[in-house]
Each structure stands twice: as structure tokens, then as C-alpha cells.
Amino acid sequence: MTDAAARRIVVAMCRSIHTLHNFEPAATSDEVHAAALQYVRKIAGTTKPSKANQEAFDRAVAAIEHATQHLLDDLVTSAPPKNREEEAAKARERAIKSGRYAAA
Template sequence: MGMCRSIKTLRPPYAESVTEEDMRAAALQYVRKISGFRQPAPHNAAAFDKAVETIAAATGELLSTLEVRGGRIS
């Protein structure tokens, strides 16, 4: 049984617009996959949530600085 679906590509031309929710969903899928937990135990919840927020922020930073086909993604 798979624990999570594939993470979608969030940059053009694969995605026309990307929301904070899209980035958080991708971060959540990533953390679930690498941790092996769909839902962490209470004693791991803070670490799990912090990882999701950190990865979502890094995703936003990455997408805002990537250049695709000579133009910036914003």
C-alpha cells in the first residue's frame, strides 16, 4: 500500500499558477514519504510540522528564483 501520491511539478509549463496551499501540499507529501509516517505520533508532531513549513518555504524561494525559458517564474 502506497503512503502518498506523487509530488506534482510546480513550475511552468507544468503548472500555470502555484498557491501557498500547493507548495504546502507538496511539502507535506515529501515529509510523509521520507519520514514513513502519514500522521506522526504526538511526540513527533512538532518536528513533522516544522519540516513541512520549512520545506514549503524553501519551495517558495526556489520557485521565485528559478528562470525558465529566459523569464522569471513569478
């Protein structure tokens, strides 16, 4: 796989996983879980695993959720915390400018 192809895969995968670090208030356990679930769904290539794979899928989500929470707990920054509403508005504006969505 070429570097360009790998970058396209990473960019496509990450669209649904949002930044969780440096927000006030901090990311909730629901947000951490949702990010872990989205990651596992993307890697597994399915949103609903078969019964045979459900246990492995759930273990993976739990492990990634756990690792993500530890990462967020350990990260430090001198930047001021971001505002969720402002960041969401910036993301909507970027999406409109990129042509991904029509202007409302």
C-alpha cells in the same frame, strides 16, 4: 545501496509530488504546502506522526514549504507556461499506457 535501487526509491517517492514550476497561473500556496507535506510524509514513513513527533514533523513541513516557495520564485525559464489541464491529461495518458491504471 546500488544506483538502480536508489533510482527506484526516488521514482516511487516522486509519483505523488507534482511539478509546480512554470504553470500559469503559478502554483498556489496550497499546492506548495501539499508537496512539502507529501515529501515529509514519505521521508518520515508516516502520514500521521505521533504526538511526540508532531512538532518536528510540522517544522519540517514549514521549512520545506518555505524552501520550495523560494525555489519556485527564483527559477527562470524561456519556455512558455504549461497548462494544468493539458499536463494532467498527458499524465493520465502516460499512466494508462504504463499499465498503472485501467483505461476508463
